[in-house]
Structure formats: structure tokens, C-alpha cells
Amino acid sequence: MLKVSIYDIIMKNDRKVQRIIMKKDYLALMREGKPLTLSERIFMIITLSIPAILAQVSSIVMQYIDASMVGRLGANDSASIGLVSSSTWLFGGLCMAAGTGFSVLIAQRIGANNTRDARTLVKTGLISVIIFSIALLVISVSISRVLPILLGGEKEIQDGAFWYFLIFSLSVPFMQINYTAGSMIQASGNMKVAGMMEIIMCMLDVVFNALLIFPSGTRVVFGRNIYIIGAGLGIKGAALGTALAEAVTGLILLWYLLTRSESLKIRKNEKSGFSFHELKTSLKIAIPVAIEQIITCSAYIAFTRIVSPLGTIAIAANSFSITAESLCYMPGYGIAAAASTIIGQSIGSKRKDLTKKLGWLSVATGMTVMTLGGVIMFLAAPLMIGLLTPDKNIQALGCEILRIEAFAEPMYAASIVAAGVFRGAGDTTVPSVLNLVSMWIIRIPLAAFLASGYGIQGVWIAMCIELCIRGTLFLILLAKRFCKRADKGVYLTS
DSSP, rough: OOHHHHHHHHHHHOOOHHHHHHHHHHHHHHTTTTTHHHHHHHHHHHHHHHHHHHHHHHHHHHHHHHHHHHTTTOHHHHHHHHHHHHHHHHHHHHHHHHHHHHHHHHHHHHHHTTTTHHHHHHHHHHHHHHHHHHHHHHHHHTTTHHHHHHTTTHHHHHHHHHHHHHHHHTTTHHHHHHHHHHHHHHTTTOOOHHHHHHHHHHHHHHHHHHTSSHHHHHHETTTTTEEEEEOOTTTTHHHHHHHHHHHHHHHHHHHHHHTTTTTTTTOOOOOOOOOHHHHHHHHHHHHHHHHHHHHHHHHHHHHHHHHHGOOOHHHHHHHHHHHHHHHHHHHHHHHHHHHHHHHHHHHHTTTTHHHHHHHHHHHHHHHHHHHHHHHHHHHHHHHHHHHTTOOOHHHHHHHHHHHHGGGGHHHHHHHHHHHHHHHHTTHHHHHHHHHIIIIIIIIHHHHHHHHHHHHHHHHHHHHHHHHHHHHHHHHHHHHHHHHHHTTOOOSSSS
């Protein structure tokens, strides 16, 4: 609701802003070969980024809701979710990767004003990712019982971790539809619909969690005692509430994509079936992204394995701090999503004059936003952790490690947005290689070394150092790639 209110206030009351933002379709101007001034390029990035940022932030708010509600149940339930969170990220990341290739190609086809091929990509993509998600469901269900044991969880948290991951596994196809349909809509240049649906998903998660986690009883709502019916499912209710929110949102996004999207909706008289050629092309983009997700999330799993022996309090503090930090870095992912759309359409429309400028401008925007987020995170760390758990020991430890991570936010932003620029160009190999190097050669060995002497604080110091190095590597390689292609008149494309 906050997003809608702010947007309405700006658009209804500030006529100057309304004229600037609404009168011009900057993506259309770019596709038509029209020149864009610096201020227009900035407005294009901002206007496309804001809905994506709010969508990303709302997804983290949903995690805050889950963590906060489960945190009221006790440290063991919090640790249960924390134990398998890196595994849920892995499967979520694979779902995201499956749709990335199709979304990048859709942006490039629309940039070239080839909407017919873009619609073929929609059909091919949806069929492919649904089949893929069913395979993921089978795999994740089959490992759900042994996963908490393999991750080194203590006996008292293994059962809760199993149920949370099992219910998550059953919702994977809906999560896949949510990711894919949303990214396809974003690739068409429509960031608002996907953003609004993320807000709705967050609200649904609140409602479902309230009904499913806690038992029936009287609660204080806005200063009044209200009797609320509840299922009392605890950690199972948290997983089920999130799954239901994902399912409802994904189905609405799918409906919009197929029936309402101006450039991608199904045309009755248009014959365009499954294209193996487009599938092959999208796989060349998606496979490196999938490898990157496996590398990154398996590193997170190893990271969790390093933290597990440090105790239940450390596991819970680690999980809550990652959730809290997400509020600072998710805006970077929103800007990266906008950058992928902008760069993809820029390359599709053969705007070599703008690709480099828009790439650097996107990275600079992300670094600015996340630097401010890092400052806020450092100052507001006690509040951010306090919202998630009433446990004083978890709060103290979480606040300490969260402040360590605040120093990494600027360079973390550089890596996130630069990766979005590369993906928009269809180059997904670079982020995969850099993540492999930084995560497995720097973070994991350094975290394992520092954990023995400095505990969870040492683990987060290792993460901070690695993120700074990763951001530097991304900037160096992006600069080299731009310079290399500048002589040929082509930026980032192979």
C-alpha cells in the first residue's frame, strides 16, 4: 500500500513530474533512434528502477514477516528456517535462471520491434520452465528429509527444517511461474505490473501467515483486542502462507502476460508454436546463470555449514542478519533488473551510442542507492534485528555482524548492477565466472579460517572482504569489455 500511496501522491499532485515521466516513453524513444539527454537517461533508469526496487524490497518485507512471526515462536523455529534458507535460495535461483534466457531475448526482440518473435519466446519459455520446475519439485521433495541432517542441524531443529523445506518444495512450480511471467513482463518495459504484484504478494503473505502460524485467540491490532481465527501450524504455517501467496501472485501474473500485455499477449490469429531454435538460444544464456546460481547458493550452503557448529544462537543471528541486510541490497537487484531491460532493448535497437553510457549510469545509480542503504543499516541495525526477534542474545549478535556488512554495500552494488548489464547483453558467462572465483576461492576458505578464531563475526568479516573484491572485479571487467568493444562500435555483445 505504501508504494501505491507514494506513486499516487507524486503523479496526481506534481504536474511537472507527471509531464516529465508520463509524457515520454524513453524505451520507445530509444527504439526509434531518438537522442536522449543525460537527464532523460537518468529518468529512464529511475522510472524503470523504482517499481523493480519496490518489488524487490516487498519480497524482503515478506521474508521479514515470516522471520518475525516465526521468531515469536522461539529460537529453535527461527534456526529451522535459517538452516534450510540457503537451500531454498538455490532452488529459487534455479527457477530465476530458467526464465532469464527467455526474458533477455524478449527484451532484445522488442528493442528490434520484432514482437512476433517475442511472443513465440513467451510460449516456448513458459512450456520449458514449467517442465523444468516439475523436475525441481521432484528433486527437492526427495531430499527434504535428509537435508537438515546433511547441513549439520541439531536434532531439535531438524524436524521443523524438514517441514518448512518440504512445503517450499511443493510450491516450486508456482514460484517458477511467478518469476518467469514477472520477468517477461519486465522485459517488455512494463516494470509497474510486476512491482504491484510483489506488493500484493507481500500483503497476502501477511494475511495467510496470520491465519496459519498462530492458533485462534485474542490479539492486539491497532490498539484493539480482536479475536482472530488461526490454524496454529507454527513453522508449517509460515511455509504454507508463503507458498499460497506465491501461487496466487504467479497465476495473476501469468493471466496478465497472456491476456493483457500490450506486446506479449496471445493473438488469436497468430500462429507461433514451440520454437526449438529459441529454446537453444535461451539455454546459452540461461545455463551460465544456472551455474552461477548453483555456485553461489552452494557456497551459501557451505557458509551455513560453517556457521552451524557455532550454535543455535549463531544460526538464528546469521539468518536474521541476512534477511535484514536484504533490505539494503535488494534495491540493487531492482536497478539490475531495470538495467537488463534497458541494455537488452538498447542492443536490440542497435543503439551503440547509448549502451555504454546507460551501463555505467545504471552501475553508478546502484552504488549510490546501496551506499545510502549501508549507512542506514549501520545506524539502524538494532531496530532492524529487533523487529525480527525478541531474543536479546540474537539481537546483540545480529546487530554486531550486520554493522560489519554495512561497509561492503557500495562494492556489492557494483557487482549486482554490473551483472545486470552483462545479462541484458546476453553475456551471462562473466557473472558466473566472477562469482565462482569470489565465492569459492575467497569467501568460503576465508570464512572457515576466521570462524575458528572469531566465531560468527569472523565469518561475516570474510563475507565483507569478499564482496568488496567481487565488486572491484566486476568494475574492472566491465571497463575492459566496454573499451574492447568500443573500437568495433559494439558494446558488450559477442
